[in-house]
Amino acid sequence: MYISLKDRTVNRELSWLSFNYRVLQEAQDPRVPLIERLRFLGIFSNNLDEFFRVRVATMKRIKAVSRKKELLGDKRPSDVLEEIQAEVLRQKEIFADTFDVIIRKLEDHNIVLIDEWKLSSKQEEFVEEYYREQVAPLLVPIMLRNVPAFPYLRDKSIYLAVKLTSESKAVKKQLALIEIPSEKTSRFVE
Numbered sequence: 001m002y003i004s005l006k007d008r009t010v011n012r013e014l015s016w017l018s019f020n021y022r023v024l025q026e027a028q029d030p031r032v033p034l035i036e037r038l039r040f041l042g043i044f045s046n047n048l049d050e051f052f053r054v055r056v057a058t059m060k061r062i063k064a065v066s067r068k069k070e071l072l073g074d075k076r077p078s079d080v081l082e083e084i085q086a087e088v089l090r091q092k093e094i095f096a097d098t099f100d101v102i103i104r105k106l107e108d109h110n111i112v113l114i115d116e117w118k119l120s121s122k123q124e125e126f127v128e129e130y131y132r133e134q135v136a137p138l139l140v141p142i143m144l145r146n147v148p149a150f151p152y153l154r155d156k157s158i159y160l161a162v163k164l165t166s167e168s169k170a171v172k173k174q175l176a177l178i179e180i181p182s183e184k185t186s187r188f189v190e
Contacts, residue, residue, distance in 0.1 A: 011075060011080055011083075012055075013051075013055050013056075013059060013080060013084055014080070014083055014084065014087065016051060016055065017051070017084065017087050017088065017091070020044060020047045020048060020051070020091070021091055023040055023043050023044045023047060024040070024041075024044045024091060024094060024095060024098065026040040027040035027041045027044065027095075027098050027102070028094075028098050028101075034102060034105055034106055034109070037098075037102050038102055038106075041095065041098065041099055041102070044091075044095060045095070048088070048091075053155065053156070056081070056084060059077055059080060059081055059084070060077075060081070062077045063076075063077035063078055063081065113188075127189070130189060134185060135181070135185055138181035138184055138185065139178055139179075139181065140178070140179065141162070141176040141177070141178050142176060142177045142178070142179075143174060143175075143176050144174070144175040144176060144177065145174055145175070151177065153177075154179070157179050157180070157182075158179070158180040158182055159177045159178065159179055159180065160177070160178045160180060161175070161176075161177055162175070162176045162177070162178060163175055164176060
């Protein structure tokens with residue numbers, strides 16, 4: 001699977017994904033306390049973010065400049081990127097299943113994550129007020145048709161890509177980016 005029969009080496013990126021899978025396996029282990037299992041999911045997710053930010057970006061640059069058919073042992077960069085995508089999709093499914101199991105088990109201990117679909121009317125009012133007062137002032141959409149070149153995106157920031165449409169035929173659809181102010185607001189509200 002990851003071992004090249006040609007030279008019996010393990011591709012560095014695919015090896016790294018195997019390491020991160022072991023982190024995910026810790027989150028699946030029922031012998032590990034629930035909160036620790038949740039932390040392992042967080043570690044897995046942070047590792048994957050960095051993997052894409054550094055290693056996948058590097059692999060894409062290698063693919064863009066490489067004139068050789070085979071650069072990485074017996075694998076082309078495009079082949080490695082395809083294997084990365086397949087493995088990441090497999091691991092993301094396992095992550096989602098593991099997260100669901102942990103959330104259900106936390107509910108047994110009266111620890112509940114409430115999303116927008118489970119809010120009571122009082123909680124909904126609180127969330128709307130919180131958004132208006134704490135979050136909305138921090139959001140600055142970058143309209144992509146109004147910029148001369150694609151904007152600089154800060155490293156380690158999360159952006160939401162938005163397609164703005166209207167039922168009116170007179171209004172053209174537009175694309176925008178919104179930086180999520182994760183450094184200034186909490187991901188969870190108690």
